[in-house]
Amino acid sequence: MIPMGKPIMGEEEKRAVIEVLESGMLSQGIKVKQFEESFAHFVGTNHAVVTSSGTTALHAAILAHNIGAGDEVITTPFTFIATANAIRMTGAAPVFVDVDEKTFNIDPDKIEAAITKNTKAILPVHLFGLSCDMGKITEIARKHNLLIIEDACQSHGATWNDKMTGSFGTSCYSFYPTKNMTTGEGGIITTNSEVIANKLRKIISHGSEKRYYHGFVGYNYRMSDVAAAIGIEQLKKLPEFNRRRIQNAEFLNNHLSEISGIIVPKIDAGHVFHQYTIRVTSSSCVSRDKLAEILLEKGIASSVFYPLPVHKQEAYPEYNHLSFPITEKLSKEVLSLPIHPSLIETDLLKIVSAIKEAIIK
Secondary structure, X not given: OEOOOOOOOOHHHHHHHHHHHHHOOOOOOHHHHHHHHHHHHHHOOOEEEEEOOHHHHHHHHHHXXXXXXXXXXXXXXXXXXXXXXXXXXXXXXXXXXXXXXOOOOEOHHHOHHHOOOOEEEEOOEOHHHOOOOHHXXXXXXXXXXXXXXXXXXXXXXXXXXXXXXXXXXXXXXXXXXXXXXXXXXXXXXXXXXHHHHHHHHHHOXXXXXXXXXXXXXXXEOOOOHHHHHHHHHXXXXXXXXXXXXXXXXXXXXXXXXXXXXXXXXXXXXXXXXXXXXXXXXOOOOOOHXXXXXXXXXXXXXXXXXXXXXXXXOOOOHHHOOOOOHHHHHHHOOEEEEOOOOOOOHHXXXXXXXXXXHHHOO
């Protein structure tokens, strides 16, 4: 079976974990601090604060900016539900804006129409490893005095005009096993603000700056030293992981771009291909779901990200009546194929052959 994702763990990660286990300092020790410093340097920000997941990173980041009940945060309905959940968890309301059909990212030309007197922030999601149009989004945020909180959970190493995602505002990453780099589970928040960084450290540690003294009700969102030790080694490998993902995407594009009914992703500068997502359109002789079924029969995994947009989820009944046509169209067409760095050419050829056999009659 060719899996959708396959974390690459080497001897470096194993040695790093053993070093932590032997030290006896398993929680908030020197590895956490080292990982935070290394990741901040990589992204190009002054500070980074590690957390237990990408979701907790988003929640803490929104809280750190005093966003809560009565406030609105503009984001996309075409994302993993954690994006919207993190907003809701603060008491604020997500306000959805449809996406661009070619990039899958929030359409910046539709953002201003969604701004109200209650809007406090724009939360763009760099979906599948491609940066949003941060030029336009930054301009809108400045014009309306809004915060930018980036969901960079899928864009480790991605850039917009050579500027790293995660450096445009307060930004959040996930280190789930299928991401471009992993800590097993974990997240991180990047920021240039010392004030925000200090507040984040209290939020993720029960509202405490000094042990057993709590200024407000916070959370236990901390990362362990074991996870941080893995992250340090994974970060060193991230550029090579991303290079291989891009190389795999180019290979697939070269072989799939001429197939009728298939739309391949554009390989924009700065795209790091957390996912390689094609569109199986109505002009294809097989449906998206049927193609996924055929691939599975041939030992090739695939996934649909995302089959049901956030605004149509049962968990968001008050949004179910809304319509975002591009998002709803894409949710019926998208199919993500294996793209991870562990793939070899024979794997890629098998994927190509299976798709061509299914569609080209």
